[in-house]
Amino acid sequence: MKVVCSPEVKAALDAGRPVVALESTIIAHGMAYPANVETACAVEDVVRENGAVPATIAVLGGVLRAGLTPEEIERFGSDGPQIIKVSVRDLPFVAGKRLDGATTVAATMRIAAMAGIPVFATGGMGGVHRGAEETFDVSADLTEMTRSNVALVTAGAKAILDLPLTLERLETDGVPVIGYGTGEFPAFYSRSSGLKVPMRADTPEDVAAIMRSKWELGLVGAVVVANPIPEEDEIPASEIEPVIASALQEAARLGIRGKDVTPFLLGEIVRATKGRSLQANIALVKNNARVAAQIATAYAKG
Ligand code: PSU
Ligand code: MN
Numbered sequence: 541m542k543v544v545c546s547p548e549v550k551a552a553l554d555a556g557r558p559v560v561a562l563e564s565t566i567i568a569h570g571m572a573y574p575a576n577v578e579t580a581c582a583v584e585d586v587v588r589e590n591g592a593v594p595a596t597i598a599v600l601g602g603v604l605r606a607g608l609t610p611e612e613i614e615r616f617g618s619d620g621p622q623i624i625k626v627s628v629r630d631l632p633f634v635a636g637k638r639l640d641g642a643t644t645v646a647a648t649m650r651i652a653a654m655a656g657i658p659v660f661a662t663g664g665m666g667g668v669h670r671g672a673e674e675t676f677d678v679s680a681d682l683t684e685m686t687r688s689n690v691a692l693v694t695a696g697a698k699a700i701l702d703l704p705l706t707l708e709r710l711e712t713d714g715v716p717v718i719g720y721g722t723g724e725f726p727a728f729y730s731r732s733s734g735l736k737v738p739m740r741a742d743t744p745e746d747v748a749a750i751m752r753s754k755w756e757l758g759l760v761g762a763v764v765v766a767n768p769i770p771e772e773d774e775i776p777a778s779e780i781e782p783v784i785a786s787a788l789q790e791a792a793r794l795g796i797r798g799k800d801v802t803p804f805l806l807g808e809i810v811r812a813t814k815g816r817s818l819q820a821n822i823a824l825v826k827n828n829a830r831v832a833a834q835i836a837t838a839y840a841k842g
Contacts, residue, residue, distance in 0.1 A: 541635065543655040546607025549595045553656055558592035558836035560829065561606065561652035561660040561690070567596075567616045568623040568642035569803040570663065571818065572810075577617035579822050581610065583661070583829045590833030595657055597648045599626060602638035606655045616642060625799050627680045645692065646684035649762065653688035658751065658839060660690050661832035663825045664698040664728045665764070666802065667706030670788065677801060678709070685715045685762035691751050691839075693765045693832040695824040696726030696733065699777070700784050700805045703733050710764065711738070716754060717764045718747060720831060726768035729775040729820050737766055744831070744838035751839060767831050773823035775816060783812045 545553065552559050562583060567576045584594040595606040598616060616623060626634050626641030628650055634641035643651060645665050652660050666679025697706050707725060710717050719725065719737035727733040741747045751763050787808035796804045809817045
């Protein structure tokens with residue numbers, strides 16, 4: 541199966557110019573309409589302003605696509621949760637049944653790798669959920685990081701997760717986790733988590749060199765670039781933690797399971813913070829898009 545690239549994405553890839561992959565679950569399931577569409581378009585603009593071509597990835601009518609039109613982004617945003625959230629497990633279903641699908645980090649990484657796009661910006665990657673020792677809830681994003689050669693720029697991992705266990709799993713899987721301009725693993729809404737990153741890089745060129753070395757060594761899989769939310773947009777951990785705790789309680793009370801867990805928790809947090817967490821989320825995605833475009837540019841120079 542081939543990935544169908546937009547003419548702009550195809551031209552950039554053919555010419556060896558920088559491209560940044562973007563996911564679509566964040567559009568359909570991660571934010572409400574119309575903030576989701578505004579953010580998706582603003583993020584594409586940030587990628588362009590920083591010298592790269594944005595490739596928003598999704599499945600349309602069963603076709604794997606890289607680079608959506610503004611009309612397609614508008615439709616994904618307004619149809620929202622009606623569009624199937626597609627992780628790697630769901631790809632054969634939506635492709636086989638010719639359906640639309642909003643791709644998670646895992647599915648987007650796979651499609652980006654198939655298309656030859658080595659850099660991908662998201663908000664926050666999935667990881668090991670709190671209580672995973674009972675629920676076994678570990679995002680397929682982590683599994684895919686052992687399979688697809690893509691650098692993922694993420695604001696650390698969402699504070700709804702178990703961050704120490706997420707880092708342990710990445711260590712076991714041999715996935716480099718690079719603190720970008722920081723020695724600490726960022727916690728999505730907050731810059732700090734109290735957890736150290738195993739390595740640090742301060743420039744796009746340093747990250748590009750690490751990516752090249754990983755793949756030249758024949759090591760398969762992702763490089764995680766943990767990029768903290770800008771200071772002016774962060775929500776201190778002490779403020780967000782009680783909100784997360786009550787969202788987790790509510791999820792348990794309602795028996796939310798499987799792929800519904802992450803969208804449910806994000807929605808609860810937006811409601812409880814009266815939109816402040818949404819502002820933080822938008823700011824960090826844009827910041828990740830900027831850094832990803834700079835890394836893609838450095839990597840393309842070879
Ligand atoms: N980060 C966000 N918003 C999101 C997600 C991440 O800021 O909506 C999505 C991503 O698509 C990620 C997914 O891959 O949540 C993880 O879902 P799960 O835990 O079910 O694997
Ligand atoms: Mn899960």
